[in-house]
Amino acid sequence: MDHEKVAASLAELGNSHRLSVFRFLVKAGHDGASVGEIQKALGIPASTLSHHLARMAKVGLIRQEKHTRTIVCIPEYEHLENLIGFLREECCVGVQAGHALEPL
Numbered sequence: 148m149d150h151e152k153v154a155a156s157l158a159e160l161g162n163s164h165r166l167s168v169f170r171f172l173v174k175a176g177h178d179g180a181s182v183g184e185i186q187k188a189l190g191i192p193a194s195t196l197s198h199h200l201a202r203m204a205k206v207g208l209i210r211q212e213k214h215t216r217t218i219v220c221i222p223e224y225e226h227l228e229n230l231i232g233f234l235r236e237e238c239c240v241g242v243q244a245g246h247a248l249e250p251l
Contacts, residue, residue, distance in 0.1 A: 148229040155206045156230055165199045169208060172222040179221030
């Protein structure tokens, strides 16, 4: 995963509403959740939620599928695994598990 994609994804998850939505969707599982379910669970106004979902879809964190009249949001687990892998490989090189980084 290239640095630009990682930075864009982490930037989107840096917003507390988008992070809450993403966490909700990951917990919902591979079938995802409808926009209505997300809105009800998190109490985010529809227009605001739509904006957040569009941004998350743009960077590949989620995908949206239309099922008749319902839009279902599904987390992209492979994308999440790639992000975690990038952080583990690139950002923690030389740090042993259980040891804190030295202050600068």
